[in-house]
Amino acid sequence: MLANAVGRLRWACGHLVVAFGGAALILSLGGLGLGLGYGHELGPVLGACLVQVAAVWTLGGLAVLLHGVSPRLAPGAWGAAGVALLLGWIGPALNVPQAAMDLSPFGHLPKLPGGEMTWTPVLILTAIALALTATGLAALRRRDMSI
Secondary structure (H helix, E strand, C coil), X not given: CCCCCCCHHHHHHHXXXXXXXXXXXXXXXXXXXXXXXXXXXXXXXXXXXXXXXXXXXXXXXXXXXXXXXCHHHCCHHHHHHHHHHHHHHHCCCCCCCHHHHCCCHHHHCCCCCXXXXXXXXXXXXXXXXXXXXXXXXXXXXXXXXXX
């Protein structure tokens, strides 16, 4: 099986199933573990973890787009992930302006558990992730693989 030729889109989609599915699985298992640790709070804690999937997929979609355009750009996705995490962790403590905080996809998600679940930002981020991924796959399909 390894000796057979695989088209670049099929190859990329195999990686995407692992990356996007793996992210959802890890967040699910993390939420399950945290929820069980809190005892009666399984539902809210699991939901709080699962709502993060849209933001993770958005960063994943950015990685696909950057790699699709040029593999040299792909490490920029790690920079974007680092900026998003730093904004979430220390942005509020440093009183970072809201315009800068809005650069992180995580900043748009409902604050769960405890906050109210709003589906609009989750659906918008999921659509953005799909658009970034589709655009990245289209760029990969057209890209000269010698560079």
